[in-house]
Amino acid sequence: MKPTRHIVADLETLDTQPSAVILTAGLIAVEISDAGVTVLSRWYRHLEFFFQQDQPGRTQSENTWEWWGKQSDPAIWQAFEQRPRLSLWLAMHSLAAWLEIHPYPIWGNGSDFDNATLQDAFKQCGLRWPYWRNRCLRSTKGLVQQLAPDVKLPEFPEHLTPHVAIDDAEHEAYLLAALLEAITRAPVVETHIHIPAPLIELSLTADQVEELMALAPFGAGTLIPIGAQS
Structure with missing residues (x-):
């Protein structure tokens, strides 16, 4: 498999x-090859959110708060308690600079969430999100599993914590590697279709038929005279 470089993004939100x-x-920026996944760089930030002015205009939902109440202590600590924390403006400008020096496709686990949320935050901070680099991991996974139902995908690593953004991103990078390997190693099936040349009926004299016969052997696409006239 030809080495390729990618970015995988994950967010924890309200x-x-x-x-x-x-x-x-x-x-996380990675290189994926036959040798596996090589981590090139990580970008991980905790954002201020305690007051409305920390992220003005951004939304919360009761269902998401309830969902967080069911998660592990380490995940909750990283999402809500870990410090230091940055303002949304500073975090997004930091990310924009990091993306500039890592110009690779950006994979989110869902075309309508991670990348879309970062794009919305970029716009709020006066930045332009590189939408042309968006890739959807969930769509790719669904396609591969449909075409190759027996493909083996990696389990969540024991040394990582689910719903910690940087850990989820790393796990998804291993998942992406497995999907790309399944795609590149899929057998190529060649299909040959023979389409015969059409017969065209012409009305020719005997002399014209003899002239045509003398030109070249008949093959596909050759005009075959039918019903020559004497």
């Missing part, structure tokens, strides 16, 4: 809409 309050953001 809503499921692109306008969500962002608690943490984790992005």
